[in-house]
Every structure is written in structure tokens, then in C-alpha cells.
Amino acid sequence: MLADPSAPVDPSADGALAPRPSRFDFEAIGTHWQIETPHSQPLGPATRAAVLERVEAFDRDYSRFRPDSLVTALARGAAEVDFPADAEPLFELYDRLHAATEGAVDPLVGARLEQLGYDAEYTLRASPAGEPSVPDARDRPTWPTTVTRTSASPRSGVSVSAPAGTVIDLGAAGKGYLVDLVASVLRDAGHTEYVVDGSGDLAHSGSTPVRVGLEHPLDPSKAIGVAEFAGLSLCASASNRRAWGGGLHHIVDPRTGSPAREVIATWVIASSTALADGLATALFFTGAHQLAKTFHFSYVRMYADGRAERSRDFPGELFA
Amino acid sequence: MMTTRQKKIGLSALAGVSLSVALAGCATDATAESGSGSADTDSTPAASAAATPSSTAAADDSTGSSTYQDGTYEATGSYTSPNGQEEIDVSLTLAGDVITAVTVTPEATNPNSVNYQTQFADGISEVVVGKDVDEIDVSRVAGSSLTSGGFNEAVETIKSDAA
Numbered sequence: 001m002l003a004d005p006s007a008p009v010d011p012s013a014d015g016a017l018a019p020r021p022s023r024f025d026f027e028a029i030g031t032h033w034q035i036e037t038p039h040s041q042p043l044g045p046a047t048r049a050a051v052l053e054r055v056e057a058f059d060r061d062y063s064r065f066r067p068d069s070l071v072t073a074l075a076r077g078a079a080e081v082d083f084p085a086d087a088e089p090l091f092e093l094y095d096r097l098h099a100a101t102e103g104a105v106d107p108l109v110g111a112r113l114e115q116l117g118y119d120a121e122y123t124l125r126a127s128p129a130g131e132p133s134v135p136d137a138r139d140r141p142t143w144p145t146t147v148t149r150t151s152a153s154p155r156s157g158v159s160v161s162a163p164a165g166t167v168i169d170l171g172a173a174g175k176g177y178l179v180d181l182v183a184s185v186l187r188d189a190g191h192t193e194y195v196v197d198g199s200g201d202l203a204h205s206g207s208t209p210v211r212v213g214l215e216h217p218l219d220p221s222k223a224i225g226v227a228e229f230a231g232l233s234l235c236a237s238a239s240n241r242r243a244w245g246g247g248l249h250h251i252v253d254p255r256t257g258s259p260a261r262e263v264i265a266t267w268v269i270a271s272s273t274a275l276a277d278g279l280a281t282a283l284f285f286t287g288a289h290q291l292a293k294t295f296h297f298s299y300v301r302m303y304a305d306g307r308a309e310r311s312r313d314f315p316g317e318l319f320a
Numbered sequence: 321m322m323t324t325r326q327k328k329i330g331l332s333a334l335a336g337v338s339l340s341v342a343l344a345g346c347a348t349d350a351t352a353e354s355g356s357g358s359a360d361t362d363s364t365p366a367a368s369a370a371a372t373p374s375s376t377a378a379a380d381d382s383t384g385s386s387t388y389q390d391g392t393y394e395a396t397g398s399y400t401s402p403n404g405q406e407e408i409d410v411s412l413t414l415a416g417d418v419i420t421a422v423t424v425t426p427e428a429t430n431p432n433s434v435n436y437q438t439q440f441a442d443g444i445s446e447v448v449v450g451k452d453v454d455e456i457d458v459s460r461v462a463g464s465s466l467t468s469g470g471f472n473e474a475v476e477t478i479k480s481d482a483a
Binding site for chain 2: 195197200201202210211212213214215216217219220221222223224225226227234235236238265267302306307308318319320
């Protein structure tokens with residue numbers, strides 16, 4: 001989401017207005033994206049095409065909402081599905097997130113999300129089986145115990161097998177990972193200064209810092225603070241926008257089957273967008289100290305009572 | 321008057337995120353008067369936040385609008401903490417979409433809750449206030465990402481069904 005595009009641009013050193021940056025807007029994985037590069041370095045047509053191709057391939061492979069995706073093939077009972085080479089880093093990140101959160105971040109939450117109504121048809125009504133209950137841990141499929149991966153080599157694809165009906169949902173880190181993949185396309189085309197903004201999950205490259213407002217989770221016209229950084233990624237997660245009835249929303253703890261309470265928004269800055277995205281979800285369930293044993297990041301976390309907590313090294317300010 | 325904004329958070333949280341608000345007792349009253357002074361007390365919660373049928377207090381007469389009927393709402397919420405199932409009772413008094421009174425029983429008694437009252441040795445926790453995005457000189461905003469068209473349409477459908 002963008003601030004007012006008519007806002008003044010930064011004056012350059014000699015006091016003249018800097019020329020407006022070049023922007024490329026597109027829709028991908030159900031939301032709005034924008035790539036910003038310096039005025040003098042617009043994306044060429046070939047680069048734009050490569051970006052669009054990249055996001056389409058990702059969506060086609062990993063979307064739980066597409067009947068033709070690899071994820072859907074697995075859910076429908078394919079014994080083994082071959083994922084492309086870009087899958088392994090993402091799956092490995094989930095391995096680490098799953099371990100660090102003691103199972104709170106788990107792609108297999110997908111089946112539960114569908115039960116609760118967050119399915120390909122956007123039913124948004126919990127099925128009878130969706131009544132909140134604490135599943136028996138012994139019966140519950142988990143990412144490390146249920147999904148088997150084999151890979152011929154780190155550079156090849158990865159074969160995934162899982163019982164029929166296993167729904168993999170990559171919502172926790174998938175969009176951040178796609179931001180990283182798009183950034184790779186830009187770097188391959190020679191770009192070193194850019195912002196890839198996938199609706200608020202963004203990667204920055206270059207020496208000029210970017211200032212990003214931390215959107216108030218209950219009022220999108222307001223911000224609770226601002227982050228300013230360069231050469232890093234920022235991701236946000238909030239439980240309000242994709243909420244539906246009866247206290248249900250899309251950030252679900254697979255260990256209890258219930259949507260997360262208490263924490264209502266998180267922001268994470270990290271070296272990769274995939275990591276920042278995954279940690280933004282993890283912070284709904286897991287203490288920052290616990291996560292800091294495994295990952296390096298800075299963060300802001302806001303609670304339902306209006307308090308926000310930030311790590312001392314968070315590059316920005318909160319409005320108190 | 322800064323507490324108004326903060327209490328509004330409690331209200332919307334009740335609407336969308338069920339009832340784990342105020343376990344730390346911060347929303348109970350002017351415990352956390354912050355000195356910012358930007359008294360933007362007349363803004364209403366975003367429709368997106370309030371659009372969900374609210375918690376048990378008002379679930380039966382949810383109209384999907386972003387305003388609430390004046391009155392006192394009572395609700396019991398339960399949540400699973402690392403120490404097991406916990407329950408709280410919340411009573412809210414609303415007037416003109418502003419929470420004028422909140423009672424939460426019991427108040428937080430569980431210092432071990434992983435996600436609550438995490439007082440880090442190296443962290444800072446404070447009550448925050450919203451400033452208008454167009455007043456803070458940012459080029460971008462990061463918040464609740466990814467609201468797809470299909471999702472938004474479905475929410476609209478539910479709201480009209482509930483009306």
C-alpha cells in the first residue's frame with residue numbers, strides 16, 4: 001500500500017526537486033505490487049516481462065487457491081510431486097521456523113485454514129469440523145513428520161510426498177520469498193537500487209534509505225511509527241484485514257487450531273524478505289527471545305491493548 | 321484524552337480478534353496516559369477492522385457497519401495460553417463508538433504467557449498512538465498485507481447476509 005503519490009519528493013542536495021522515481025505496478029498473487037527504481041534506471045521491457053513471468057510461475061506452483069498448482073496436486077492425492085529448485089530454500093526456512101516456534105509456524109496449517117473457511121472459494125465460514133478444538137497432538141500431521149522431501153542435488157528440484165489431503169499453505173513466508181525472487185530478477189538485469197514492494201512486504205537495495213510507515217492495524221489511515229533502513233527487508237503481518245466471522249482470521253496456530261489472540265500486528269526487519277515474512281507470523285505465537293536464538297532480526301509487535309513493543313535495535317520510532 | 325484512542329483499539333480488537341484484550345490491565349482505564357497529545361479522538365476504526373461480526377457480545381445483531389450501538393456489552397473470552405485454557409470476562413460500555421468503560425476480570429495473573437507481557441531486558445514496550453500517514457513523511461506503508469479481491473468480496477457478502 002502506498003502513501004499519497006503526490007507527496008513531495010526529497011529535495012536533492014542543490015535544493016531542486018529530485019526527479020520522480022520510475023515505478024512499475026502490477027498485480028500478483030492476489031495483491032498489488034510496485035517496483036521502484038531511480039528515475040535514470042527504469043525497468044526495461046525485458047526485465048518487466050521477466051518479473052511477471054517469475055511471479056506467475058510462483059503462483060502456478062505454490063498457490064493453494066489454484067486448481068493447477070503443485071500444492072493442489074499434492075492435496076488431491078498425488079503420491080509425489082516434483083517442485084522446482086526454488087522450493088528447497090523456502091522449505092528449509094520452514095524447517096527452521098517450525099523448530100524455532102515449536103510448531104506454531106507450519107505449512108500444514110493449510111487444512112485447518114480450509115476448515116475455518118479460508119479456502120479457494122473463500123467460503124469464510126467454518127465447516128462443522130471447524131469448531132475450535134484442541135487436536136490430539138499425536139494425530140495431528142506436522143511439517144517434519146508428514147512431508148517427505150528428496151532432492152538429487154541442491155541445485156535440482158525437490159520431490160515432495162505426503163499423505164493424500166495434505167494441504168501446504170505457504171502464507172507465512174511465501175510472499176516474502178517471492179519478493180526476494182523478484183529482487184533476484186532485478187539484480188540479474190543489473191539493477192542495484194530498487195524497492196520491491198509486495199503490498200507492504202518489501203525489499204530495499206541501495207544506499208538511500210527508505211522510510212516506511214507502520215500502518216495502524218485498526219486504522220489504515222494512521223501509522224503507529226516509522227521505520228527507516230537501507231539494504232534490508234521489512235515485512236508486516238496483522239490479523240485484522242483478513243478476518244472473517246466469529247473471531248476467525250488467517251493467522252492460525254496449528255497446535256490449537258485457533259486464530260492467534262493478543263498480538264494484533266507485527267513488523268520485522270531482516271536481511272531477507274522471506275525471513276522477515278516468516279518471523280512476522282512467528283511473532284504472533286512465539287517470544288522474540290526464543291526466535292532470536294535462531295534468527296537475526298529486529299521487530300515491532302503490537303498487542304490488542306494498544307501497547308507496542310520493539311527491539312532496541314529497530315531502525316525507526318514508535319509514536320507514543 | 322489519549323485513552324480514547326487506546327480504548328478504541330480494545331473495541332476493535334473485540335470485534336475482530338476476540339477477547340484477549342486488556343489482559344495486562346492496560347485498557348482498563350487511564351493507566352497508560354501517554355504524553356503525545358495528538359488527540360485524534362474523532363477517528364473511527366477502519367471499516368475493515370470493524371466489519372467482522374463482532375465477538376459474542378454482539379454476534380447476533382451484527383450489521384456489518386463500522387459503528388456500534390451504544391450500550392454495555394458483556395462477553396467471556398477464552399484463550400489457550402502455554403499454561404492451559406484461560407478465561408476472562410470483559411464488560412464494555414460504548415457511547416458514540418467510543419469505549420467509555422472497560423472492565424476485565426480477572427486481570428493478567430500469568431507472567432509466563434509466552435506472548436503477553438514479554439518484558440525483554442532489551443526491549444521497549446509502550447502504548448502507541450496513531451498519527452495520520454500523510455503527516456509523517458513516508459514513501460510507503462507496511463501493515464496488514466494482501467487483501468485479495470476475492471477475499472474482500474466474500475467479506476462483503478457475509479456483511480450483507482448479516483445485515
